[in-house]
Every structure is written in C-alpha cells, then in structure tokens.
Amino acid sequence: FIYTVQPGDSLFVIGARFGISIDQIQLANGLVETNIVPGQALLIPLYTYTVQQGDNYDSIARWTFVSAEALQKANPSVTPANMRPGMKVTIPELPKKPITALGYYTLRNPGLDQELIHNFAPYATYLAFFEYHISSDGSLSELNDSPAVQTAWRRRVPPLMTVTNLTETGFSPSLAHRVLNQPDVRNRLIDNIVQTISRKGYAGVNIDFEQIVEEDRDLFSGFLRLLKERLKPSGYVLTVAVPPKTNENIAWL
Missing domain, CATH: 3.20.20.80 (Glycosidases)
Known part of the structure; x- marks a missing residue:
C-alpha cells in the first residue's frame, strides 16, 4: 500500500507503525538516504495493513487502492463496528494488469x-x-x-x-x-x-x-x-x- 509521509515522520517511525524494517522501505522505494519529507509517497511492501487511529474501511481503501467492499470481504472478522487501532487488515491481491513499458x-x-x-x-x-x-x-x-x-x-x-x-x-x-x-x-x-x-x-x-x-x-x-x-x-x-x-x-x- 502507499503511505503519505506526515510532519514528524521518519523511516523509523513509519517502520514501527506498520511493522516493517527501515531497510525494506528503503529497498522498495529506491532510497539511498533515510531523509524523507512531508507529502512524499512511500510504497510499503506488505500485504497487511495496521489499522491507525481514525481509520475505517474507506480510508484504508484509499491507501491500498482496493475497494472498501473487497477489504471487508477479505477480513470478515474485522467489522466496521469493531475496528480498532493496531488490528491487522489483509489486503487482497489485485488482479494483474497489463502495463506499457x-x-x-x-x-x-x-x-x-x-x-x-x-x-x-x-x-x-x-x-x-x-x-x-x-x-x-x-x-x-x-x-x-x-x-x-x-x-x-x-x-x-x-x-x-x-x-x-x-x-x-x-x-x-x-x-x-x-x-x-x-x-x-x-x-x-x-x-x-x-x-x-x-x-x-x-x-x-x-x-x-x-x-x-x-x-x-x-x-x-x-x-x-x-x-x-x-x-x-x-x-x-x-x-x-x-x-x-x-x-x-x-x-x-
């Protein structure tokens, strides 16, 4: 999924938030240095999303580019009513799409x-x-x-x-x-x-x-x-x- 860097963020903070190493974030985004800036888009190479404060399926859908309906279907135990920060939401695999190179x-x-x-x-x-x-x-x-x-x-x-x-x-x-x-x-x-x-x-x-x-x-x-x-x-x-x-x-x- 894609995470947009917020003020006060660092790779360490983002890694701790989503349970991923700094090295993995750097490798996925081609980052040589560890400095990042607010507004920067980072690819987080995980197939699970850690629910943050204020999240719902609509907001998670914006990060993951998967519809809210598809997310709910893939996570029947995490209902909109019982969603809490720290819960893990599985991101269903997207269908393959052709690209032009x-x-x-x-x-x-x-x-x-x-x-x-x-x-x-x-x-x-x-x-x-x-x-x-x-x-x-x-x-x-x-x-x-x-x-x-x-x-x-x-x-x-x-x-x-x-x-x-x-x-x-x-x-x-x-x-x-x-x-x-x-x-x-x-x-x-x-x-x-x-x-x-x-x-x-x-x-x-x-x-x-x-x-x-x-x-x-x-x-x-x-x-x-x-x-x-x-x-x-x-x-x-x-x-x-x-x-x-x-x-x-x-x-x-």
Missing part, C-alpha cells in the same frame, strides 16, 4: 545496437531511439537508425523516433520557443516528423522537449494536438516525455 536507447553502432535491442526487446512495449535534433527552421538532424529499426521490428517491439530540443549545450528552451512560436516552422517540423516516420519505418514518435518555459505551455500542447491529428490516420503512435516537477523552484517544470 517504453525504453530509451541511444544508438551507438549497428552491431552493438542489434545485439542490445535483441536482448532487451522482451522487456519493452516500445523502444525509443535517441535522437533526432530539431533546428530553428523546423528541419531534423540525420540518424543512422535503419539497422536498429529493422532489428526492433524483427524482435516484435515497435520502434519510435525520439525528437528533442537538445543542442551542444543541453536542452534549449529558446530553440523550442522559436519553433513553437512560428506556425510555418512548427508545421514544417510536423511534416518532417511524419515523413521521417514513414520513410524510416518507425511505429511513431516520442517528443522529448525539455525546459520549455511556462509561457509556451499552450503552444506546446497545441503542437502535440496538431501532430497527433497528422499521425492518427496512419495509425502512428505519439508519446511524450514529461520531466517531473520535484519542487516549486524549477519554473520550467
């Missing part, structure tokens, strides 16, 4: 690319090949990707071209701004993406524009909408990389 792959040389794509294909739904660079006139850089595209299709994992606003100095918000704010350039970029997908035999595209400034958010959404409309009739896939906003001080996230 997109893996990025930086092309190196045809021999190595073919070997690694062959090995990793069973674990991916899509492989996004890195990367095509955009220019201020809407053109795209070249990429020797044909062997990789063919290998991906042979291994039954659809390949995606990755289009970025990367430059020699990193992701460029000014480059994205120039392209998105000029309709003719934006449309030329869309044309070039669609043509490259068709010419190279890709299944679709991954748009990895990063550090876009806040004022361009609607232009970026509009660009994606137009691109989607162009791709949809041919059945091409559109995916978007979205950098996570980790705090309020990073304006471009």
Whole structure:
C-alpha cells in the first residue's frame, strides 16, 4: 500500500507503525538516504495493513487502492463496528494488469545496437531511439537508425523516433520557443516528423522537449494536438516525455 509521509515522520517511525524494517522501505522505494519529507509517497511492501487511529474501511481503501467492499470481504472478522487501532487488515491481491513499458536507447553502432535491442526487446512495449535534433527552421538532424529499426521490428517491439530540443549545450528552451512560436516552422517540423516516420519505418514518435518555459505551455500542447491529428490516420503512435516537477523552484517544470 502507499503511505503519505506526515510532519514528524521518519523511516523509523513509519517502520514501527506498520511493522516493517527501515531497510525494506528503503529497498522498495529506491532510497539511498533515510531523509524523507512531508507529502512524499512511500510504497510499503506488505500485504497487511495496521489499522491507525481514525481509520475505517474507506480510508484504508484509499491507501491500498482496493475497494472498501473487497477489504471487508477479505477480513470478515474485522467489522466496521469493531475496528480498532493496531488490528491487522489483509489486503487482497489485485488482479494483474497489463502495463506499457517504453525504453530509451541511444544508438551507438549497428552491431552493438542489434545485439542490445535483441536482448532487451522482451522487456519493452516500445523502444525509443535517441535522437533526432530539431533546428530553428523546423528541419531534423540525420540518424543512422535503419539497422536498429529493422532489428526492433524483427524482435516484435515497435520502434519510435525520439525528437528533442537538445543542442551542444543541453536542452534549449529558446530553440523550442522559436519553433513553437512560428506556425510555418512548427508545421514544417510536423511534416518532417511524419515523413521521417514513414520513410524510416518507425511505429511513431516520442517528443522529448525539455525546459520549455511556462509561457509556451499552450503552444506546446497545441503542437502535440496538431501532430497527433497528422499521425492518427496512419495509425502512428505519439508519446511524450514529461520531466517531473520535484519542487516549486524549477519554473520550467
């Protein structure tokens, strides 16, 4: 189940509350350090939930992502009337769900690319090949990707071209701004993406524009909408990389 860190919490306090070791919490959440902050979501890798003060089946359902009805059915001895702090509630197993896994792959040389794509294909739904660079006139850089595209299709994992606003100095918000704010350039970029997908035999595209400034958010959404409309009739896939906003001080996230 998922626990949201509260003020005053520590991994020791949370571990003691739910009967789990600090090491288990760190391992399940990829935590190298023990410091945590209020509001942080932690996966608690247990199939039993320890009832807390003020809990009921509805509140436990929110932590465990299982319906209140399913929880009651799995715990007939713990009724809403006799539920007390410290009691153990069994979390029923959820039905398995399919997931979509997109893996990025930086092309190196045809021999190595073919070997690694062959090995990793069973674990991916899509492989996004890195990367095509955009220019201020809407053109795209070249990429020797044909062997990789063919290998991906042979291994039954659809390949995606990755289009970025990367430059020699990193992701460029000014480059994205120039392209998105000029309709003719934006449309030329869309044309070039669609043509490259068709010419190279890709299944679709991954748009990895990063550090876009806040004022361009609607232009970026509009660009994606137009691109989607162009791709949809041919059945091409559109995916978007979205950098996570980790705090309020990073304006471009």
